[in-house]
Amino acid sequence: FEEPVSFHVIKISSFYNHSWERNLGSGWLGDLQTHTWDSKSSTIIFLWPWSRGNFSNEEWMELETLFRIHFIVVSEAIHRRISELAFQYPCEIQLTAGCELHSGKLSGSFLRTAYQGLDYTSFQNNSCVPSPLGGDAAKRACKAFNQDQRNKDEIHHLVSDTCLRFLLGLLDAGKAYLQRQLSCRVKHSSLEGQDIVLYWEHHNSVGLIILAVIVPLLLLIVCLALWFRKRCSH
Ligand SMILES: *[C@@H]1O[C@H](CO)[C@@H](O)[C@H](O)[C@H]1NC(C)=O
Ligand SMILES: *[C@@H]1O[C@H](CO)[C@@H](O)[C@H](O)[C@H]1NC(C)=O
Ligand SMILES: *[C@@H]1O[C@H](CO)[C@@H](O)[C@H](O)[C@H]1NC(C)=O
Numbered sequence: 105f106e107e108p109v110s111f112h113v114i115k116i117s118s119f120y121n122h123s124w125e126r127n128l129g130s131g132w133l134g135d136l137q138t139h140t141w142d143s144k145s146s147t148i149i150f151l152w153p154w155s156r157g158n159f160s161n162e163e164w165m166e167l168e169t170l171f172r173i174h175f176i177v178v179s180e181a182i183h184r185r186i187s188e189l190a191f192q193y194p195c196e197i198q199l200t201a202g203c204e205l206h207s208g209k210l211s212g213s214f215l216r217t218a219y220q221g222l223d224y225t226s227f228q229n230n231s232c233v234p235s236p237l238g239g240d241a242a243k244r245a246c247k248a249f250n251q252d253q254r255n256k257d258e259i260h261h262l263v264s265d266t267c268l269r270f271l272l273g274l275l276d277a278g279k280a281y282l283q284r285q286l287s288c289r290v291k292h293s294s295l296e297g298q299d300i301v302l303y304w305e306h307h308n309s310v311g312l313i314i315l316a317v318i319v320p321l322l323l324l325i326v327c328l329a330l331w332f333r334k335r336c337s338h
Pocket of ligand 1: 122
């Protein structure tokens with residue numbers, strides 16, 4: 105992995121009307137998805153055998169509880185204060201939060217929210233900072249958030265200490281897998297700017313690709329040779 109290495113979570117909430125919403129949650133090590141939030145069962149799905157890093161089951165249960173509360177409280181607050189926040193149904197709220205590692209040390213942590221794809225608020229230096237694009241509503245939301253010191257401390261702790269500790273453990277747990285990869289990024293006009301990153305196991309896949317190209321080629325040559333011999337003998 106190229107440095108800096110990052111771990112971040114993404115949450116996309118779509119609010120259709122006052123009683124209908126959909127939440128998508130995921131966790132990412134750089135470009136590689138490692139976790140999914142299953143909103144039906146309100147649990148974390150670990151996409152790789154090493155996605156648990158070195159966190160214990162108790163710690164995962166605590167995090168799951170924290171995310172469950174976050175999902176409920178935030179949704180409830182958005183529905184209740186939709187006009188105060190200057191949001192309108194239907195709308196999409198995005199949140200991304202995580203940390204970055206450089207030379208074994210925390211080199212940055214972040215939490216940003218967006219409304220309809222535009223920056224709304226960010227978390228800097230242990231405080232909520234409104235984006236100019238969020239207007240007065242984002243200012244009010246940050247003001248309310250910043251009054252709660254416990255909230256600020258908890259978020260700061262999550263995106264710096266917990267995230268860094270998790271990222272270090274994740275890199276260690278996934279070391280064998282991550283070192284075996286030479287990933288490949290596919291850019292194509294049909295993907296509409298969304299690159300696809302393919303990860304593969306070095307030896308196996310190169311072998312498979314060679315096999316997939318060479319075998320049909322050999323068959324073609326053999327067929328052609330047989331066909332020529334048949335024609336010549338006639
Ligand atoms: C809310 O939106 C959903 C999905 O579009 C729709 O099925 C449902 O009837 C709507 N409910 C109300 C109360 O408008
Ligand atoms: C961060 O906040 C502290 C305390 O509020 C302040 O002293 C410091 O100057 C701030 N740093 C930046 C980069 O804004
Ligand atoms: C996991 O690994 C990190 C980095 O090596 C370490 O700081 C941490 O104490 C370990 N254990 C837990 C439960 O986080």
